Amino acid sequence: MSRPKEPPSAKLIMGMLFRDARVHRQALAAATDLFGPLDFATEPEPFHFTTYYDREMGPGILRRTIGFLDPVRPESLPDIKLRTNGIEDRLAVDGKRQVNLDPGLLSEERIILASGKNYTHRVYLRDGIYADLTLIYQKGAYQCLPWTYPDYRSPILLHFFGILRRKLAFQRSGKLPRKIVPQGGPI
Template identity: 55%
Template sequence: MSRPRESEPQTLIAGLLYREKEILTEALRRLVDGYGPLDFLSEPMPFHYSTYYEKEMGSDIFRRFAAFSDPVDPETLPDVKLQTNTIEGHLAENHRRRVNIDPGLLSPDRLVLATGKSAAHRIYLRAGIYADLTLIFQKGAYQPLPWTYPDYREPVVRHAFGALRAAAAGRRWSRLPRSPVALPEDPS
């Protein structure tokens, strides 16, 4: 018989798609206001994996990944997704999003993204939000699954998540200090 246990807090991450640096910065400011300082912010990567967002956002879209210093309770994932939807709506122009924010939870075992879209591999959480198992940790690295989005399959992205996993483990063992990352327009 399994014995239920509370889950450990996990690293909150966000994948952001955007065209304008100012919109990215404002989205990040709002996320930091809600979830605490950034622990990691990737460099901009051209998003050339799909044309899905071009009708709404235009072309020349970039992807960045952010991770937050303060771990969160996994039960809050639906609330985080609803909040990121609100941020997207506030930053929209003429009913078109200018930023897409995909929050997720990085744990030692997996990366789970939150989505409002149902699919066979997604588990309903609550409030119209599903958990999308995106990566699993096996053989010393995060591994993609058949449905993993192409940009999350990239070796450099999976390596960054692996580094975040190691840093979170180090903090749990009180071996690594926290040093928040500055937002893109900050001079420091």
């Protein structure tokens, strides 16, 4: 028989889609007000993986991924998603989002994104929020699944997630990881 125990904290990460730098700054300020300081951010890059968001947000969408310094409890993911939905709503113009915020949890075992949409690989949490198993950690790196979003398949983003995983392990234990060179040789 398994004995229930509290899961360890996870690193809050967030994908951001936006077109306007001013809206991006407002969303980033609102997110850091809610979730604390950042310890990671990619540079904004053109989002060319799908045109799904163009109808609502227009063409020329940029994407970046951010990570927050303070680990969070896994059970807080629905609350986080509802709060990011609130940021999206406050910054919307005529009912159309100007920014899309996709929060997720990075743990040593997996990366889970929050979603308001049901699908076969998503597990219902509460309050209309589902957990989307996006990446799993095996063989020394995060591995894609058949349904992993194309932007989360990016080798550079997978590399950064590996670094954030090591940082999370350090935050939890206070000990530097034994193996700091990723599989495949030096960085």
